[in-house]
Amino acid sequence: MLHPPETSAASQTYLGLLEKIAVAANEANSTTESLQKALMFICQATGWSLGHVFISGPDNILRSANIWHIIAQHQQANLLRFREDSEARPFAKGEGIPGRVFANGQPEWMINAQQDPAYIRQDSIAKTSLKSCFAFPVLTGDKVVAVLEFYSSRAHQPDHALLDVMSHVGLQLGRVFERELAQQQLADSEQRHRHILNSTADAFIAMDSLGSVTAWNHAAQRIFGWNSEQALGRTVAELIVPPAFREAHQQGMQRFLISGQASVLGQTLELPAMHCKGHEFPIEITLWSIQENEEWSFFAFARDISARKRQQDELKHQALHDALTGLPNRLLLLDRLEQHLGQRKEQRSGLAALFVDLDHFKRINDSFGHEAGDSALIEVAKRLQQAVRPNDTVARLAGDEFVIACPDINSHRDAAIIAQRILDTLAPPMQLLGDSIFLNASVGIALADQYSSAENLISAADIAMYEAKGSGRGAYQLFDERMQIQVSTQLRVENEIRHALEHDKQQFCLHFQPIIESHSGDIIFLEALVRWQHPQRGLLSPIEFIPIAEETGLIVPLGEWILELACQEANSWQQRCQLNRPLGISVNLSGRQLAQADLAQTIHDIMARAQLNPARFKLGFEVTETEIMRDPATASATLQTLRELGAHISIDDFGTGYSSLAYLKQFPVNTIKIDRSFIINIAQDPADQAIVSSVVHLAHALNFAVVAEGVENPEQAQMLREMKVDYIQGYLFAKPQPSEQLLKLINQQKGRLYEAK
Ligand code: C2E
Numbered sequence: 001m002l003h004p005p006e007t008s009a010a011s012q013t014y015l016g017l018l019e020k021i022a023v024a025a026n027e028a029n030s031t032t033e034s035l036q037k038a039l040m041f042i043c044q045a046t047g048w049s050l051g052h053v054f055i056s057g058p059d060n061i062l063r064s065a066n067i068w069h070i071i072a073q074h075q076q077a078n079l080l081r082f083r084e085d086s087e088a089r090p091f092a093k094g095e096g097i098p099g100r101v102f103a104n105g106q107p108e109w110m111i112n113a114q115q116d117p118a119y120i121r122q123d124s125i126a127k128t129s130l131k132s133c134f135a136f137p138v139l140t141g142d143k144v145v146a147v148l149e150f151y152s153s154r155a156h157q158p159d160h161a162l163l164d165v166m167s168h169v170g171l172q173l174g175r176v177f178e179r180e181l182a183q184q185q186l187a188d189s190e191q192r193h194r195h196i197l198n199s200t201a202d203a204f205i206a207m208d209s210l211g212s213v214t215a216w217n218h219a220a221q222r223i224f225g226w227n228s229e230q231a232l233g234r235t236v237a238e239l240i241v242p243p244a245f246r247e248a249h250q251q252g253m254q255r256f257l258i259s260g261q262a263s264v265l266g267q268t269l270e271l272p273a274m275h276c277k278g279h280e281f282p283i284e285i286t287l288w289s290i291q292e293n294e295e296w297s298f299f300a301f302a303r304d305i306s307a308r309k310r311q312q313d314e315l316k317h318q319a320l321h322d323a324l325t326g327l328p329n330r331l332l333l334l335d336r337l338e339q340h341l342g343q344r345k346e347q348r349s350g351l352a353a354l355f356v357d358l359d360h361f362k363r364i365n366d367s368f369g370h371e372a373g374d375s376a377l378i379e380v381a382k383r384l385q386q387a388v389r390p391n392d393t394v395a396r397l398a399g400d401e402f403v404i405a406c407p408d409i410n411s412h413r414d415a416a417i418i419a420q421r422i423l424d425t426l427a428p429p430m431q432l433l434g435d436s437i438f439l440n441a442s443v444g445i446a447l448a449d450q451y452s453s454a455e456n457l458i459s460a461a462d463i464a465m466y467e468a469k470g471s472g473r474g475a476y477q478l479f480d481e482r483m484q485i486q487v488s489t490q491l492r493v494e495n496e497i498r499h500a501l502e503h504d505k506q507q508f509c510l511h512f513q514p515i516i517e518s519h520s521g522d523i524i525f526l527e528a529l530v531r532w533q534h535p536q537r538g539l540l541s542p543i544e545f546i547p548i549a550e551e552t553g554l555i556v557p558l559g560e561w562i563l564e565l566a567c568q569e570a571n572s573w574q575q576r577c578q579l580n581r582p583l584g585i586s587v588n589l590s591g592r593q594l595a596q597a598d599l600a601q602t603i604h605d606i607m608a609r610a611q612l613n614p615a616r617f618k619l620g621f622e623v624t625e626t627e628i629m630r631d632p633a634t635a636s637a638t639l640q641t642l643r644e645l646g647a648h649i650s651i652d653d654f655g656t657g658y659s660s661l662a663y664l665k666q667f668p669v670n671t672i673k674i675d676r677s678f679i680i681n682i683a684q685d686p687a688d689q690a691i692v693s694s695v696v697h698l699a700h701a702l703n704f705a706v707v708a709e710g711v712e713n714p715e716q717a718q719m720l721r722e723m724k725v726d727y728i729q730g731y732l733f734a735k736p737q738p739s740e741q742l743l744k745l746i747n748q749q750k751g752r753l754y755e756a757k
């Protein structure tokens with residue numbers, strides 16, 4: 001698997017977005033620049049038309065920061081009033097969308113601001129085509145320092161995955177505010193410094209052509225420790241130049257006396273200096289020279305910049321470390337890995353990356369609260385550092401993901417020893433709020449080769465970590481050749497899908513399989529099953545490409561195309577099918593599609609284009625229970641909007657997940673499809689009979705219809721009929737086939753299929 005299952009629901013695009021914003025925030029010179037970039041990235045990633053920033057003033061009122069991002073086709077004149085209105089209007093806490101975000105520190109979503117009475121810029125937005133709006137806070141600690149709002153010209157249902165990512169963006173941008181504040185304070189203090197120095201705070205040192213001190217003021221005494229009596233007549237080299245630099249210092253002086261040239265003169269430099277007590281500290285020094293009567297004299301102003309350095313180091317540290325655990329963050333990890341990779345090439349020393357992911361960490365947050373979760377992460381960070389060598393880098397990437405870079409590791413065996421040591425250090429229970437809890441981890445190991453980059457080393461370790469999780473948690477796994485092949489195959493298929501979608505969509509086509517009423521044999525629904533007519537590899541089963549499309553998010557455009565095809569086919573059936581009763585087409589939807597806020601709108605548009613007659617054709621959707629459970633709230637809302645479009649909803653592969661029928665009752669679902677694995681042995685296996693029969697009873701009691709899929713022989717069909725299963729589907733009646741063929745069959749048989757023909 002290329003991507004962790006936990007992240008495949010929240011779109012990969014959004015995570016990429018978060019990373020882009022984090023990098024831009026780290027690199028930006030000002031808050032304005034990073035806010036401007038954040039608006040742009042968010043509009044690009046979401047396809048929303050407009051983004052705008054409010055900033056909180058010292059009076060605790062939000063005002064427009066006059067920072068906007070507007071995509072080109074929206075630069076219309078009628079936006080001007082909306083902009084003027086937004087820029088002129090102050091928002092107190094609780095007032096309007098920005099004011100509510102300001103007051104609650106929580107994101108807000110409005111499906112259609114044009115029609116929502118709670119929207120207070122009604123007059124000015126009415127002239128525009130803007131509809132949906134969401135806004136989220138930029139936080140430093142608990143304080144809302146800014147609010148970002150976005151508009152789309154379409155009405156979108158709330159997208160929780162998006163809002164979740166935006167809350168991280170809000171924290172990330174908050175750090176830029178903190179940094180700017182720190183820098184401001186730093187600049188202020190520097191200015192004060194300079195002022196004092198202009199009177200007497202800078203050390204003033206004069207030297208003759210041999211470097212012997214001829215003048216040494218009070219400040220010099222304070223900074224370097226020597227009093228003027230001690231200093232006069234001795235060389236600066238012995239007084240203030242640290243031993244390691246003396247040689248270079250002398251040579252520089254010599255060169256200057258011979259050539260009259262020195263790159264250091266007339267400049268302000270930062271150099272290490274030495275105190276009379278022997279400790280080193282950084283100084284800023286300005287040097288110049290004067291020649292009088294053939295004799296050179298040198299002068300210097302110097303000041304101690306230890307405090308400034310410390311502050312700078314502190315800022316740098318912040319940008320490169322995780323705030324919670326103090327460990328290096330992704331940026332620093334990448335930098336270290338690159339360094340090691342460079343050295344690896346020169347010195348042929350090895351490098352291993354270990355990806356450590358805690359097992360079931362979410363449960364700790366869920367059952368003990370976030371504070372406990374944070375303490376657990378801090379404890380894990382501590383233990384990981386104890387488990388490795390001082391030269392190794394333990395970094396925290398995100399959440400419960402850590403990566404350890406181990407230089408000088410040449411063999412799988414050595415890496416495995418470290419992995420086992422990590423698992424062993426994490427094994428003892430942790431004390432959290434008086435409870436003992438056990439945390440296991442899964443570890444993936446990748447060794448660098450001559451082709452490695454820092455990024456792909458991490459992702460190889462990540463892939464191996466997922467294998468480790470799959471093969472039972474609390475284990476480690478090495479990235480091997482098989483995974484390498486799998487990764488490159490997946491990458492190739494991904495590219496081919498993308499290429500086909502962009503250049504030749506007709507490579508994807510649909511086959512249809514009838515779903516029949518069990519007692520009459522009447523065809524009620526046709527399940528649409530996608531196929532790929534691959535230019536080199538022939539007709540491919542969805543098993544070979546749907547999982548990859550799902551992982552990479554390509555299922556969203558592919559699924560849209562499948563819907564388009566299904567509706568086109570329905571239109572053609574509508575005209576050529578001779579049945580005088582309605583038929584349904586049932587389309588499989590993936591979880592990624594379910595998470596799209598505008599899914600219902602997309603389906604509505606496609607249906608309208610295909611001019612389907614609802615009296616002749618009914619659209620149905622199949623969703624697996626696992627996909628619904630990934631984000632039940634969003635799934636429920638989306639399914640509800642699909643129901644409102646008149647669609648029939650089925651739960652696919654029922655029995656393979658963990659949900660109960662009683663739980664599913666709260667979702668707007670019509671039909672349960674019992675998974676094929678319960679049907680295969682139903683004629684022989686009393687356990688399967690008992691399961692299916694009780695599912696049917698309960699489903700009927702809860703008002704669900706039941707479909708059995710994968711029916712291959714008459715014994716199964718007979719048994720299912722006796723159990724009062726409403727509909728059956730399987731090779732016994734018809735295999736999935738192109739619509740042309742199936743249409744002929746249906747017209748010949750008058751829409752009725754009997755078994756064992
Ligand atoms: P599914 O939704 O459970 O589809 C039923 C699968 O069982 C189909 O495989 C079908 O050909 C197969 N099948 C039907 N009757 C029998 C039978 O009697 N015996 C046996 N052994 N198999 C039977 P197919 O077409 O290869 O599709 C596999 C899976 O790919 C589907 O499972 C579905 O999860 C996914 N898929 C197919 N088309 C689409 C699509 O358009 N969109 C999405 N998101 N997924 C799709």
Ligand code: CA
Nearest residue numbers: 527588622652
């Ligand atoms: Ca299905």
Ligand code: CA
Nearest residue numbers: 652653673709
């Ligand atoms: Ca199924």
